[in-house]
Each structure stands twice: as structure tokens, then as C-alpha cells.
Amino acid sequence: MRLLxxxxxxxxVKNCKSNNFPLKIQVDKSNIINCEFRKEPLVKLIPKLDWNALAITVHNLANNKEFPEKFNPALLDDLKFMQDLHRILMETHIIEGALICEGCNKRYPIKNGIPNMILNDEEV
Amino acid sequence: MQGKGGKQIKLKHIESFLSDLDNFEKGEFSKLKLEQHMTPPNVAALCVSIVAEIEENLEDQIVGDFGCGTGMLSCGMICVGAGQVIGLELDSKYAQITLDTLEDKFDDPSMYDVININIKHWQPPTLNGKLFDTVVMNPPFGTKDEGIDVVFLEKAFCKYNLKQIKNHISNLIKETCSGNVYSMHKSSTRKFLQKKAEQCGYEFTVLQEIKFPLPKRFNKYHKKEVAYTEVDFILFKPKQTIPQTEVQKNEEKKVNVQE
Structure with a gap:
């Protein structure tokens, strides 16, 4: 699973209405797999993301406080930034770990790169 | 195989590329309600070719495959040039099979992700989300679990109408796809879906009529070697101007303020 x-x-989970996004990521194993940097799809992708959620996640995971909290169109021309974003969104794969809801503490395991979002009967 | 930019690949090549994909296993009786039926490679090849004809800039798109099963349409879409595919599947076993198949078929793992999720319970988080440019899916037909076919459609496109917005802000079904939604449905539901599309602000076009084989997975129900059902491959195209868009925007602002 990638951050995308x-x-x-x-x-x-039913009735979990607050503090339920973004899910906190616990990383037990991750991989970075290089792929071709293409700016165009990345530019198209940015407005579709919840930037705030991405920023919170990057700050937590990488302890990278430089990642901008708000998106600024000038960043599109910042090649270094776009390459970093490419690495974060496209090349970083969470293989093992979990997604954790900070609202209700529900833990969604990630195994073999697949997040398991299935709920128990009582959570529906 | 190269995915990106491979738009000119011939139909028979796509079919052959998809021909060795896993099918669902026989005899999983407890899963009867899930209506798992594989899209046959020839049907998948035809459908993804049609999508590739219609869609522009497929290489820059993120395509959703809701109920991806063993990954037939996900693989097919990358094969015809989709930049990214995200497969959503309820059955953990087949979610894993989809991911394994994608890894086996395509060298570049930045072209796909698989999420193990029940589409029914999936609440897409962001109001401005619309992460998917296009959805291409073969959802359950809704014969064992009535209405599930429509739930899949609704997760792709918006279900808003004025009344719902006023009364059930917290229960808004959020739009996840900004563009076309391609989906397979039983031909017997055509009129109903046409109406549904109209209500949701989508144009409705049957792109292909398919004689869809329902293989002998559950012997009890399919006595003949192969039973067929009539299926439509449908394009749901968002109309340029959806009358309630402004209302939505206003309501979204309110929701944001409340949060």
C-alpha cells in the first residue's frame, strides 16, 4: 500500500465519527521501489488528495517537518519537492504494519502490502 | 509486459495476456452470497479495449476496480495503458491473489495498489476526494444480495439530491470518481439503472451486450456445465452540468466549518 x-x-467503524482520518500508520516493514518520475500525473494528482491528511502522515512517519502543511502552487515548479513527493506517493510501499484509528483505536492490519479494512460484525 | 502507453495492443493479445489469471476456486459454498464470478479473459479484453478507445490520457489516470476479484479488469486496464489501478476487494484471499497477479504481470509496483475492504462499509474520507479518474468494474450482480450492484455504483458516483443534503448531512455518500464509470450489470436491470443514472446526473450508454458465462462453481445452483446470463457493459458518463453542484459545494463548506 502506498500513501496514495x-x-x-x-x-x-459504525459511530466512529471524529478523529477517524487520516489513519495513523504503524510501519513494521516498508520498501522503496524506484519508478520513473513523471511530473504530469503528479500535478494532476495533487488537487485530488487530501493534502492535510498527507502532510500529517508524512510528519508522523518521516519526522519530516519540512513537508508543507498547506499546498502552494509554487511548489509545482520546485523540482526537488516534486521528486520528494513522487518518492512519498509512488515509491514508498508499506508492506507490514497497521492502520490505527485515533478516534476509536481500531487497528486495521497491513499484511503483504494489503491493508485489511474489514470490520467485525459488531463494528458494522 | 509494458503497461504505460500500450494502447495499441490488439484484442487477442490482451485476451492471451489475461488468459492465465486465476479463477475463483470451486466449492467455496460459504461465499455464495458474494456472487464471485470471474470476468472471462475475452470479455475483459473486449471491455478494457472499449474503455481505452473512449478515455483520453489513460496513462495519467487512476482507475478504480471495485470488487476486483482475481484482478482481471485491473490487469486488463494496465495492459491497455492505465497509469494506475487501485483494486478494492472484500475477500482477503482474492485481494491477495489480485496483488500477486499484478506483481507477477507488471514489473513496476507504482502502477497498482490493492485494498481489502467491504465496499458497503467504505466511507471515502474527503469531500473533495474524487481520487479516481475512472472506475472500471464488474460488481456482484445483486441476485444473491439485492441492491449490492447499486451500492457499488453509488460509491463511484454521487448520490446526492437536495432532500438528502438537507436531512442527512452526516450520511452523505461521497463521490470518489471524477470521470466515467464503466460497469457490468445484468441486462434485466437496464431500465432501473437507466433511471438511477438519470437521478444521479449521469448519461447512460450500453457499450456492449455480453453473453456472460456463470461457470459451474457451485454445482448445486448451476447444473449445466456453463450457464449464461445476459450482461450489459455500461458507460455512466457525468453530465457536464449537474444542477445541484452549487448546493453541494455550499453544503460541503458547511460541513467543513462544522468539523
């Missing part, structure tokens, strides 16, 4: 997909996931 993480951006799609909030806690789905």
Missing part, C-alpha cells in the same frame, strides 16, 4: 491509497481510507 492511504489517502482514501478512514475508519469505517
Amino acid at each position: 491509497s492511504h489517502n482514501l481510507l478512514q475508519c469505517n
Whole structure:
């Protein structure tokens, strides 16, 4: 799972309505797998992301406080930044670990690169 | 195989590329309600080719495959040039099979992700989300679990109407896809889905009529070697101007303020 997909996931437990996004990531194993840097799809992707959620996640994971909290269009011309973003969104794969809801403490395991978002009967 | 930019690949090549994908295992009776039926490689090849004809800039798109099963349409879409595919699957076993298959078929893992999730319970988090540019899916037909086919559609496109916005802010189904939604449905539901599309502000076009084989996975129910059902491959295209868009925006602002 990449952070791109993480951006799609909030806690789905019934009645868990606050502090349920973004899910906190516990990383037990991750990989960085290089792939071709292409600016165009990245530029298209940015407005579709919840930037705030991405920024919180990057700050937590990488302890990288330089990652901007708000997106600023000038960043599109900052090649270094775009390359970093490419690495964060496209090349970083969480293989083992968990997604944890800070609202209700629900733990969604990540195994073999797949987050398991399935709920128990009582959570539906 | 190279995915990106491979738009000109011929139909039979796509079919052959998809022909060795895993099918669902026989005899998983407890899963009857999930209506797991593999999209046959020839059907998948035809459908993804049609999508590739219609979609521009497929190489820059993120394509959703809701209920990806063993990964047939996900693989097919990368094969015709989709930049990224994200597969969503309820059954953990087949989510893993989809990911294994994608890894086996494509060298570049930045082209796909698989999420093990029940589409019914999936609450897409952001109001401005629309991460997917296109959705291409073969959802359960809704014969064993009535209405599930429509739930899949609703997770792709917006279900808003004025009344719902006023009364059920917290229960808004959020849009996840900004563009076209391609989906397979039983032809017998055509009129109903046409109406549904109209209500949601989508144009409805049957792109292909398919004689869809339901293989002998559960002997009890399919006595013949292969039973067929009539299926439509449908394009749901968002209309340029959705009347309630402004209302949505206003309501979204309110929701944001409340949060």
C-alpha cells in the first residue's frame, strides 16, 4: 500500500465519527521501489488528495517537518519537492504494519502490502 | 509486459495476456452470497479495449476496480495503458491473489495498489476526494444480495439530491470518481439503472451486450456445465452540468466549518 491509497481510507467503524482520518500508520516493514518520475500525473494528482491528511502522515512517519502543511502552487515548479513527493506517493510501499484509528483505536492490519479494512460484525 | 502507453495492443493479445489469471476456486459454498464470478479473459479484453478507445490520457489516470476479484479488469486496464489501478476487494484471499497477479504481470509496483475492504462499509474520507479518474468494474450482480450492484455504483458516483443534503448531512455518500464509470450489470436491470443514472446526473450508454458465462462453481445452483446470463457493459458518463453542484459545494463548506 502506498500513501496514495492511504489517502482514501478512514475508519469505517459504525459511530466512529471524529478523529477517524487520516489513519495513523504503524510501519513494521516498508520498501522503496524506484519508478520513473513523471511530473504530469503528479500535478494532476495533487488537487485530488487530501493534502492535510498527507502532510500529517508524512510528519508522523518521516519526522519530516519540512513537508508543507498547506499546498502552494509554487511548489509545482520546485523540482526537488516534486521528486520528494513522487518518492512519498509512488515509491514508498508499506508492506507490514497497521492502520490505527485515533478516534476509536481500531487497528486495521497491513499484511503483504494489503491493508485489511474489514470490520467485525459488531463494528458494522 | 509494458503497461504505460500500450494502447495499441490488439484484442487477442490482451485476451492471451489475461488468459492465465486465476479463477475463483470451486466449492467455496460459504461465499455464495458474494456472487464471485470471474470476468472471462475475452470479455475483459473486449471491455478494457472499449474503455481505452473512449478515455483520453489513460496513462495519467487512476482507475478504480471495485470488487476486483482475481484482478482481471485491473490487469486488463494496465495492459491497455492505465497509469494506475487501485483494486478494492472484500475477500482477503482474492485481494491477495489480485496483488500477486499484478506483481507477477507488471514489473513496476507504482502502477497498482490493492485494498481489502467491504465496499458497503467504505466511507471515502474527503469531500473533495474524487481520487479516481475512472472506475472500471464488474460488481456482484445483486441476485444473491439485492441492491449490492447499486451500492457499488453509488460509491463511484454521487448520490446526492437536495432532500438528502438537507436531512442527512452526516450520511452523505461521497463521490470518489471524477470521470466515467464503466460497469457490468445484468441486462434485466437496464431500465432501473437507466433511471438511477438519470437521478444521479449521469448519461447512460450500453457499450456492449455480453453473453456472460456463470461457470459451474457451485454445482448445486448451476447444473449445466456453463450457464449464461445476459450482461450489459455500461458507460455512466457525468453530465457536464449537474444542477445541484452549487448546493453541494455550499453544503460541503458547511460541513467543513462544522468539523
